[in-house]
Amino acid sequence: MTEHISEAVIRRLPGYYRHLRELEDQGIKQVSSHELGERMHQTPSLIRQDINSFGGFGRQGYGYDVSELKTCIGSILNLQQPHRMIIIGAGSIGSAVAKYQSFIREGFQTLAMFDINPEKTGTLFDEIPILSIDDLELFLQLHPVDIAVLALPGSEAQMMLERLIASGVQAIWNFAPVDLVYDEQAISVVNVHLSDSLQVLSYKMAHREDVIPSSEDQANGKPENRG
Amino acid sequence: MTEHISEAVIRRLPGYYRHLRELEDQGIKQVSSHELGERMHQTPSLIRQDINSFGGFGRQGYGYDVSELKTCIGSILNLQQPHRMIIIGAGSIGSAVAKYQSFIREGFQTLAMFDINPEKTGTLFDEIPILSIDDLELFLQLHPVDIAVLALPGSEAQMMLERLIASGVQAIWNFAPVDLVYDEQAISVVNVHLSDSLQVLSYKMAHREDVIPSSEDQANGKPENRG
DNA sequence: TAGATTGTTAATCGATTAACAATC
DNA sequence: TAGATTGTTAATCGATTAACAATC
Numbered sequence: 020m021t022e023h024i025s026e027a028v029i030r031r032l033p034g035y036y037r038h039l040r041e042l043e044d045q046g047i048k049q050v051s052s053h054e055l056g057e058r059m060h061q062t063p064s065l066i067r068q069d070i071n072s073f074g075g076f077g078r079q080g081y082g083y084d085v086s087e088l089k090t091c092i093g094s095i096l097n098l099q100q101p102h103r104m105i106i107i108g109a110g111s112i113g114s115a116v117a118k119y120q121s122f123i124r125e126g127f128q129t130l131a132m133f134d135i136n137p138e139k140t141g142t143l144f145d146e147i148p149i150l151s152i153d154d155l156e157l158f159l160q161l162h163p164v165d166i167a168v169l170a171l172p173g174s175e176a177q178m179m180l181e182r183l184i185a186s187g188v189q190a191i192w193n194f195a196p197v198d199l200v201y202d203e204q205a206i207s208v209v210n211v212h213l214s215d216s217l218q219v220l221s222y223k224m225a226h227r228e229d230v231i232p233s234s235e236d237q238a239n240g241k242p243e244n245r246g
Numbered sequence: 247m248t249e250h251i252s253e254a255v256i257r258r259l260p261g262y263y264r265h266l267r268e269l270e271d272q273g274i275k276q277v278s279s280h281e282l283g284e285r286m287h288q289t290p291s292l293i294r295q296d297i298n299s300f301g302g303f304g305r306q307g308y309g310y311d312v313s314e315l316k317t318c319i320g321s322i323l324n325l326q327q328p329h330r331m332i333i334i335g336a337g338s339i340g341s342a343v344a345k346y347q348s349f350i351r352e353g354f355q356t357l358a359m360f361d362i363n364p365e366k367t368g369t370l371f372d373e374i375p376i377l378s379i380d381d382l383e384l385f386l387q388l389h390p391v392d393i394a395v396l397a398l399p400g401s402e403a404q405m406m407l408e409r410l411i412a413s414g415v416q417a418i419w420n421f422a423p424v425d426l427v428y429d430e431q432a433i434s435v436v437n438v439h440l441s442d443s444l445q446v447l448s449y450k451m452a453h454r455e456d457v458i459p460s461s462e463d464q465a466n467g468k469p470e471n472r473g
Numbered sequence: 474t475a476g477a478t479t480g481t482t483a484a485t486c487g488a489t490t491a492a493c494a495a496t497c
Numbered sequence: 498t499a500g501a502t503t504g505t506t507a508a509t510c511g512a513t514t515a516a517c518a519a520t521c
Contacts, residue, residue, distance in 0.1 A: 032445070
C-alpha cells in the first residue's frame with residue numbers, strides 16, 4: 020500500500036479525507052469518481068488516478084465505499100495514531116493553534132507551550148501550561164513529542180529548529196515567515212506562510228479581470244471554481 | 247508588464263519579495279540568479295525563467311538590482327496600495343489574524359471584526375471594534391473593504407461568502423475548513439486550510455524514511471531542502 | 474443483460490532544468 | 498579584454514486529461 024505517492028496527490032489527500040468524512044456524516048455509503056470530483060472541483064479522471072496511485076479499490080459500475088476509502092486515506096496520512104505537540108511561542112498565532120479544536124478531534128494533542136516572556140511562563144492557557152523556553156530540552160527529555168509548532172519571530176526560527184532537532188523532534192509546523200534550512204532526512208517541515216498567502220490574494224484580486232473566460236467556458240456554463 | 251504570469255510563478259512571488267526585502271535590509275544592492283536560487287532552494291535557471299516571465303530586467307555579467315526587482319514584484323502583487331479588511335469571526339483564528347503585525351507593515355488594515363456572540367459584540371479587541379454580524383451589510387455600505395477574512399465555522403462559510411459578494415467584497419481569505427463554491431469572475435478566494443497542512447506534516451513524518459536519498463545526492467552533499 | 478463506473482494506457486499540457494549564445 | 502551572468506531556446510520531467518476495454 021505504501022507505493023510512491025506523488026507530491027501532488029499528497030497535497031490533495033487531506034481534501035479527500037475531509038469530503039469523505041462529510042459524506043460519512045451524511046450517511047452516504049458510496050461515491051463515484053464523478054460525484055467526488057464534482058464536490059472537489061476536480062475531473063473524475065484525476066480522482067481515479069489519485070485513488071489508484073495508492074491502490075484504493077473501487078468497484079466497477081458502483082464506485083468507492085466511503086468509509087473504506089476514508090479509513091485508507093486516514094491511515095496513509097497516519098491519523099490513526101495520536102500525535103503529541105508542543106508550541107514554541109505563546110503569542111497570537113501560538114494561542115490560536117492551541118485553541119483550534121479541529122486538530123484535537125483528529126488526535127493532535129498539545130502538551131505545553133513555551134515562551135520567553137516571564138509574565139506568561141508559569142501560567143496556564145486553556146489548560147495548557149506555558150513554560151520557559153529555557154526548560155525546553157528538559158521537558159522534551161521527560162515528555163517526547165512528535166511535532167513542534169514554530170510560532171515565534173522569524174529571526175529565532177532557525178536557531179530553534181536546531182535545538183528541536185537535537186532534542187529528537189520529528190516534525191516542524193512552521194508559522195515563522197522564513198525558509199528554514201534543514202536536512203530532509205533529519206526532520207519533516209511544513210510551512211504556513213500567512214503573509215505569502217495574503218499576498219497571493221492581493222495579486223488575484225488585482226488581476227481578476229485579466230482572466231478572460233474563453234467563449235467555450237461561458238457557453239457550457241463553467242464558472243465554478245476549484246476553491 | 248502584465249503578461250500572463252503562470253500560477254506556479256505567482257505562488258513563488260511572495261517568497262521572492264520576502265528574500266529581496268531581507269537583502270535590502272542587509273544593504274545588499276545586487277543579486278545574481280545563482281545567489282537568489284541558493285537562498286530560496288531553487289535552481290538559478292528557475293529564478294531566471296520566473297523573473298523573465300514578468301520582464302524584470304537583469305544585466306548580463308552583473309545580476310539583478312535588489313530594490314528594483316523588489317519594487318517590481320511588489321507592484322505585481324499590488325502591495326503599493328493599502329488594503330482594507332474585515333474579519334468575520336472573533337474566535338482564536340480571527341483574533342490571531344487581527345493581531346498579526348506583519349500584514350500591517352505591508353498595508354493591510356483591519357477596520358472591524360464581526361461575531362454573533364453578544365458578549366463580544368460592542369467591545370474592542372486590540373483597538374479593533376467587534377460588531378454584530380447583523381450589522382455587516384450596513385457597515386460595508388459605509389466602509390467598503392477589499393478583503394474579508396473568513397474565520398468562522400465551516401458550516402457558515404458558504405452562506406457568509408454569498409452575503410459578502412452581495413455587499414461588494416472583492417476577495418476572501420478563507421480559514422474555514424471547507425471548499426467554497428463561487429464564480430471566479432465575481433470574487434477572488436485564497437484558502438488557508440490549517441488542518442490539511444497539519445495532515446500533510448503527519449504524512450511526511452510517517453513516511454520520511456521512504457525517501458531513500460540517491461547515491462548521487464549523498465555524494466555531492468545535497469541534503470538541504472527547499473523549505 | 475444493460476448500464477455504470479472503474480483501472481489503466483496513451484495523449485496532452487505545463488512546469489522545471491539544461492545549455493549556450495548574447496552581452497554587460 | 499576576460500569573466501560573469503543574463504535571456505532564451507530546447508530537452509526533460511511530471512502532472513492532468515482523454516479514451517476505452519474490463520467488469521461489476
